[in-house]
Amino acid sequence: MVLGLCVSACSSSPDREYEIPGSLCGVTVPADRLEPFLPAGKEISVRPGAAEIDGIERCRLQVDGKEVLSFTTEWWEAGTGLREAATSAAGLSGHDSIGLGGDEKVREEPPYMYSKTGALAEVSCAKPRKADQELFASARVSDAGRPDEATMKKLIAAYAEAVGKSGECT
Structure with missing residues (x-):
């Protein structure tokens, strides 16, 4: 009986026939941070x-030809804050809403702003490629019904950390 339940539960779970990428346009992000956002395909x-x-770089993940995640890095002048950067970052719309829905609650915990569908982080750079500017990283999920805010925060934290170790910052 237990085996029957497992077979039933396992067969109803989404099937991924692809491997989670180890790199997002040259930036390494742990697979466990990407996995919650990736559908069957x-x-x-x-x-x-x-x-x-x-100064703006984009990276898009597609599953079976449909965009599921997008990432952006963007250089801003020194002194730019999270809220100001959020006004133009991909998928973000200021301090009261973030992501695709436009009516989501934004969590602001510097150096992050995030909701369940979008996030922004100020990147910590040891040696910024543009010494007189600040670097921000953003992430947006195309399927608003998927992960929660905490999962999005983990994703943007991992992405921002990886960007901070990339050629943009070393």
């Missing part, structure tokens, strides 16, 4: 966004 791809504006 056959193929995953990681694609850098077009560098249309100097």
Whole structure:
């Protein structure tokens, strides 16, 4: 009977036929931080966004051709705060709402701002590539019904830490 319950429960769980990527456009993020945001599917791809504006880099994760996560790094002038950076970061809309829904409660715990669908972090850089500026990292999930705020905070913390160890900061 126990085996029957396991088979039933296991077969109803989503199937991922792909491996979670070890790198997001050159930035290493632990798989356990990405996993809660990734749906069932056959193929995953990681694609850098077009560098249309100097100082802004994008990275998009797609499963079976549908975007599920996007990440951005953006340089701002020295002294820029989280709230100001949130006004233009991908998927963020200021101090009262964040993410895709627009009516979500924002948690502000410097150096992070986050909700269940979007997050922003100020990146700690030892040797910033742009010495007179500050670097911010953002993440956005395309499926608003998935993870919670705490999971998003863990994701942006891991991403910001990894960006802080990247070529942007060393």
